[in-house]
Amino acid sequence: MPEIGLQMYTLREHTKTKEDYLETIRRVAEIGYRSxxxxxxxxxxxxxxKALLDKYSxxxxxxFLPVGEIESRIDEAVAEAKIFGVDVIRTDSIPTEQRNDENxx
Numbered sequence: 001m002p003e004i005g006l007q008m009y010t011l012r013e014h015t016k017t018k019e020d021y022l023e024t025i026r027r028v029a030e031i032g033y034r035s036x037x038x039x040x041x042x043x044x045x046x047x048x049x050k051a052l053l054d055k056y057s058x059x060x061x062x063x064f065l066p067v068g069e070i071e072s073r074i075d076e077a078v079a080e081a082k083i084f085g086v087d088v089i090r091t092d093s094i095p096t097e098q099r100n101d102e103n104x105x
Contacts, residue, residue, distance in 0.1 A: 005035030005061050018043040022052065029056035037090075039064035046083045053084075062088035067095070 006028060008015065015021040021041055028036065038060045041049065053060060063084055065077040070091065077089045098104030 003035040004033075005037055006033045007037040008039065009037070015041065025052055025056060025058070029058055033058065035059055035061050037061050037064075038084075040080070046080045050083050060084040060086055062086050062090045065089050065091055067091045067093065 011024055011028075014024045018041075021043070034057060036053070036058055038049070038053075040046070040063070044052065050060075063077055063080045063086060065073060074089075081087065081089055094105060
């Protein structure tokens with residue numbers, strides 16, 4: 001049976017600093033979550049982020065890459081996915097102005 005995960009975006013107000021992020025991850029683990037939908041944070045490298053999750057036996061379900069950065073950062077996202085051991089790179093919504101035809105999608 002799949003695990004119930006938590007989308008870290010829902011805790012964005014509690015993860016703005018490194019100290020707050022570390023405490024939030026600790027508390028999330030304490031509650032019992034073992035799967036998180038994460039996104040990169042500016043104060044941790046992917047390796048440090050993975051080590052933090054490992055410390056609390058938490059797994060990332062995917063990595064995130066904004067749609068506007070797909071062309072310029074796809075290699076970086078693939079490398080990050082390998083670090084986290086995931087095969088999913090998720091993105092956000094396609095901007096409204098690009099939804100007019102198949103090329104935009």
